[in-house]
Amino acid sequence: MEFNSQPATRNPQLVVPRNSQPATICEAGLSLLKETFKEITIYDWALFVALILLSLSGLFLVKGLALSGNTATIEVNGKLIYRLSLNEDKTVEVHGPVGVTRIEVKAGKIRITDSPCPNKLCIRQGWIERGAIICLPNRVVVTIGGDTMGEVDAISG
């Protein structure tokens, strides 16, 4: 039987090439632009600037959806159970696979006050104003704001 437990050669994917800057499509486009701009008149420039201004005005005509940081969602096992306003003080309970998790909203903040999990990490996290509290054993995720995590998009650790 032919076994090759040890890789004979180093997998090239394991080694990160140094200073590997892939040539981009932008570079190709830039050289084409340079060529184009060589033979144009002042009128062309006027037209060009006018069109750019027109284009940019389009950006301000469309209003983006404001992200709301003043709501919290409570999910159990990936299912949305509650969407709460942080402006209204209240306490809710959700049922997870281990038992009942109690969640409190007060003065724009949210916390887990009671949990059936063994290590109580979710309770120890205390009040949050942004980001999320995750209780792994009871499958509960409390998230603030629909779209914003605050300073970072994720935490490695």
Place this chain on the structure above:
Amino acid sequence: MKRLLFLALNLALILSTFSCNWRKDETYRKSEFLLDTIVTITVVSDSEKKAGNAMDKAFAEIKRIGKLINFFSPDSEISAINRNAGISPVALSPDTYTLLERATEVSTETGGAFDMTVGVVVNLYDFHKKIRPSDALIREKLPLVNFRDLMLNQDKQTAFLKRKGMTVDAGGIAKGYAADRAIEILKSEGIKAALVAVAGDIRAYGLKPGGTPWRVGIRDPRGQSMDDIIATLELRDMAISTSGDYERFFIETGKRYHHLIDPKTGYPAGGVMGVTIVGPLGVYTDSLATALFISGIDKGLKIAGTLGYDALMIDKTGKIHMTDTLKNKITLKPRMETNKNK
């Protein structure tokens, strides 16, 4: 001709600006409990339906990988290898084989600091009940730890553990691999930017709406909560993984016993609190984070340098050590003195 091209460029500019405004890019986020942890996928898309479909497919892929490599499920391919230890080789699906091959590469490259067969010793510790095994028991089981005794046959796509009693566990590499696979799925679904976080193993590509890059925090190993971070960095088409002595541990007579067991000694590796690795593929950052933790500061930084990865290592006194390649990419945060040395 040149003039025509110039006008065409202008026209394209106008059209692109207005077409962008018909459908605005939004960020969509969804979490599921998979691989015994929480997986969060964030995507940027101009359509909620498209985003939802792509995320569902990515979650399904992670679920599929989980079934293949679940150490605790008798139906997994990993369990089949363990059941047949010392008996016969087991035919594997491409994913499981690839995963074991990648793990073996990292084990070889790090002199066995990362070893998927270390489970027989790790499982002697009960971190929940705060029980550690006797020295005699560790000595008895340690000979069953050796990645070189996991025989892979590339032609037949089989794996075979040479001796009875040996086990292989993909737990230290599967999360990074799952993040890689999820990213591949999202790319193939036409998603222009995404971040996949399989617990602390994260991979991201593209830019957020507004053109800003994804930003990831590194957890403070002695922080008050999981939200306490010591540094942030931008993640541009890269993966990041962290291994720390705070994930599963207990403290006995002032000594911390954690789950990152040195495969050569059978005892928790000393000298390091946390290691973070940045590189192109999650499958490698995941396993290298563990390998560098076991290797210690000097050896660890050397391995990262040789392979071209960015690494941040925090020693037992709380001091931060970094590869030169990381220094201008990272923003360190002021830390509470109390978190530094506990």
